[in-house]
Structures are given as structure tokens and as C-alpha cells.
Amino acid sequence: MKSKIIDELPELVKNQVISEEIALRIRNFYQSQQSDAPGKLFTVFGVLGALLVGLGIILILAHNWDDFSRSLKTFLAFLPLIIGQFLVGYAILKKKSSTWKEASGTFLFFAVGGSIALVSQIYNIPGDLSAYVLIWIVLCLPLIYLLKSHSVAILHTVFSTFYACSLGYGFNAAPQVPWLYLLLMVLMLPHYVHLLKQHPQANMTSIFNWLVPLSVIITLGAFLERNGDLGYLMYVILFGLFYSVGKIPAFHTQKLRRNGYLIFGSFGTIILLLITSFNGIWDFKMDAAVFTSREFYITSFLFCLSSGLLVYLYRKQWLKRTNLFHFVFIIFTVVFFSGLANGVMATIAVNVLVLALGLITIKIGTDQFHFGILNYGLLIITALIVCRFFDTDMSYIIRGFLFVSVGIGFFFTNYVMLKKKKSILKSNN
């Protein structure tokens, strides 16, 4: 395409369609773009290469070369570290390209982990995996800012999540609360905010828009200990928070596929509501001690954060149209605590809530002529019915009719909307 336009330029100038100056500017524009594209590709391959080499070195050293003397093994433990540090230092001093910085930073990240692991191996230091990963992450954290490296920031997020999981989900005997995970994420945040401000449209930014909420979703459960039942509420509120975050203009003005917060928020809410739409869930055994538990404080904090953000969105008039999704977490909180006393009412309320969300989504889909949203709404209702398929004593005939009618609904609504769209297109033409 580009080369075609550039090939045409002499012809256009000759026939005086464009001036010589414009032709030159077009040529310069495409040339500058061309020189940029391979750079990005280089960065990706550079980082991938460094990642593989780094991991490979860890594996080779983990083989445990017991023919080597202890001092030789120690030397080998430091060798990749020194090489990585030399490369990064060179990249900083010589102001090398971002490709250099990303690749050398990635390599150094693994070299640090490798050297600590190898020293532990040489001296048979018993391993607490989470403590080891924590030291590793902290030693590499400054690289994010010194190199302005996205790949190190990604590795930092992934390994912080790993740290929180290994500490909190109790692979070891006694699980602990990974509070330091919060600090690690906060320390990474300035890099992310900078990225959002300076390069909102970059692919790298959208990777973080997915990675950060995913990491928080994975980790939140690690903060639960005794009062696991509060987890349902905690997660519904978290997804409510993500949904609101996804409505902040910095994210909302982007394409939907770049807005991980909104999608996680919406999907997460629906999935949790579907889980709690089963009557069997609502037999929580909680007493007054719950209200002084850590889980309760975290839940309250999340609730305040979500409500606060919702009010802020209103104040800033960033919410042009509100829908039920914004308020699900508030309704669910009320249902949850009333449900402790009455499980049947809570079950009914959650089912009605999911049905309402499905219908509202269908309405939004038809209003905006968006097939994706329309079918998402239909999917919510289908999922609800499939769930009821498993736990009610409804007769086969009624269930059969329900399925058939929802199926017909799928065809009908899509057909009507397609027709409407066509007629609007026609009238516009």
C-alpha cells in the first residue's frame, strides 16, 4: 500500500495533482513510519531472546554440575549477573535505544534470580519460595525506572502476583497475607500512570490495562483466611470497582478490546452473580466475629473505594448514561447481608438481578445497534437459564419451552436489529 502510493508520487507531481513539496512530505512521512516499525519488532524479538536466554541459563545452572568445585560454581553463579549488569550499564551510559534497554533489562532480571537460586543450591540453603521471589523482585524494581523498561515492569507484575499466590494460597503449610504485594504494585504504578498519560493508544498500555486488573483478581483471594464466604462479596465489589474504572475517560474512550477493566468488571460481575444464584451457596456460617475480621475490613475498604469512584464519576459528569451494572455491588452488598438471615430471598433477588442485567444489556445493544452487546445480553440470560436447568425441580416440558423461547429470542432480536440497521443505512444513502 505504502510503496504503491510512493510509486505513484512522480506521476501525481507530473500531472500537477500535488506539488513537489507535498510529494516530499508524503515520502518523508512513510519513510519515518517504516523506520519505526522494524524498531518495534526488534524490541519484541530482543526481549523474547533475552527472556529465553535468561531462563535457559537458570535451567542449565539448575542441572547442578557437581563435578565443578564450589568456587567454580560460585563464579558461574555470578557470571550471568555481571554480564547482565555490564549490558544494562552500557545501555544507560551510551544512551542506547529502547530495544537495547528492554532486552538487557530482561536479561538482567533473570540473571539476578538465577544467581540467588544458584547460591542457594551451592550451599543447600533451604528455600522459602516466596521469600526468594520477593528478594528477586525488589532487587530488580529500580530497573523499571532506570531503564524506563516496560518488559521489566511486566515481569515485575507477573512475579509479584506469583509471590502473592505462593505466600497467600498456602502451597506451604501455613498461608500468610501477602501485604507486600500491595506495596510492590504501588511501586510499579508511576510507570503505568506515565504510560497512560504519554502513550494512551500504545499496545503496551493496553497490555497493562489487562495485566493489572488480572493480577489483582488473581491475588485478592490470597487475602482471605478464615472468613472465605466474604470472598463472594469482596469479588463482586472488586468487579464493580473495575467496571467504574473502565468508565474513566482514559480507558472508556479506547476501543473495548483495550479496556480490560470494563470487560473484567462486567464478566466478573455476571459470573459471580451466576454462582450465587444457586440456593446452595447461601448457607454461610458467620457470626459476629466476622465484623471485626480482616476480610470484613478489606471488603469495607473496597466498598468505600467503589462508591467513592462512582460518586467521582458522577461529579465529573463522565457517566453519560448509567446502567444497573454500576450499582450491582451496592445491591449485592445489601442482598448479601440480608441473605445471611434468609437464603431463599437472597437467591431470588440474585436471580432477578441477573435477569435484569441481561435485559438491560439487550436494551443497550439494541439502542446502540451493537451486535456484540446485544448477544452478550442474550448470553447472560441463557447462562442464567442453564444454571437453573441444573438446580430446580421444574418439569422437563417447562424447561424445554424456556430453552426454545430463548433460542427464538436470539434469532428474533438479531434479525430485527439487522433489518433496522439495513433500513437506516438505506435511508442514509
Next chain:
Amino acid sequence: MKAIYIFLLFVVVVLAQIFVPARMIYDQENVIATGTAYKFKTQPVDPSDPFKGKYIRLNYDVNSAPSNDTTWIPSAPIYITLTTDEAGFAMVKAISKEVPGDLDYLELKANWYNAYEKRVEFSLPFDEFYMNETKAYDAEVAHANAQRDSVPNNTYALVYVLNGRAVLDNVFINEVPIGDYVEKR
């Protein structure tokens, strides 16, 4: 920021990155050089670690000590002083909640108090011995086979102890280092 300032900050990071493994090495070497060597009877099994490689996990015969005190709290620090039995293997001399004046003591964590047998149960922390990946499983088998000869348990770990710290130096079957023992078979 100027590249030179970034570089100077990076130098600080470099020093920290080198300091952590170097300090680990120094601590271990110090215990090996100045600590007392003890032989702990043990039984190896074979798991592995994603970053550090294959190791054998050592189950020690020394895993509890008698005590009439019933107020031992799980996971709280405890201190055991060591001595040797007539066969030359390590055994517990005394157990306490405070740091003993003795040099040859270990800092551990209590697992639980067995009220029936009146013993404090604990695990020795130096329970991972890293081996060449091809030898770790063989080591477990070698130990099982060596059990069949006349001596009851002839597998022991050589551990250096100094001021609460312990460094696992090597594991022996019938007085032969386990790595060599596996190779010879």
C-alpha cells in the same frame, strides 16, 4: 535526568544485586569455617525446585525433644543445644525458649507440643540437599538399598553449626558422599 545520574543510581542497584548473593555466600562460609560439625541421621526423598534444580529432601531422626513445659506455641522460635551420642551422631542436649549461652545451638520453630508423649515437635530447617539432576532419584534408591545391610541407619547429613545458624555441607551413605556413592553403584 542525565545519563550519568541514572548510571550512578544503577551502580547502587548493581551493588545491591551483588551484595545479596555475596552476603549469602559469606554467611554460609563463615559457619563452615568456624562452626562445629555434627552428623544428623537422616532419610532422603526426591522432589525438585523450578529455579534451583533437583534436591533430596531430608527427614531427620532428630525431630523432637522432651519437655514438661506445656506452653510451647506453634511457629514460635525455639532454641536447641546439641551434643553427640556414643555413635557420634547429633542429639538434643536441651531445649529452651531463650537464646542459650552455648555456641552450638540451633534456632528453630516449634511445630506443636505433643502432650501425650510430653515432647516438643520441630523440623530441622536444613532439609534440602541439592544434587545433580540425574543423581537425585538414584540417591533416594541408594539410601533404601543401603538400609538393608547390617547397620540400622547409615545415612547422615554433615552439618556445621554456629550461633543458631546451620549449613548443610554434605550427605553421606556408609561414610561415602552421596554423590560419589550414587556414581559408584
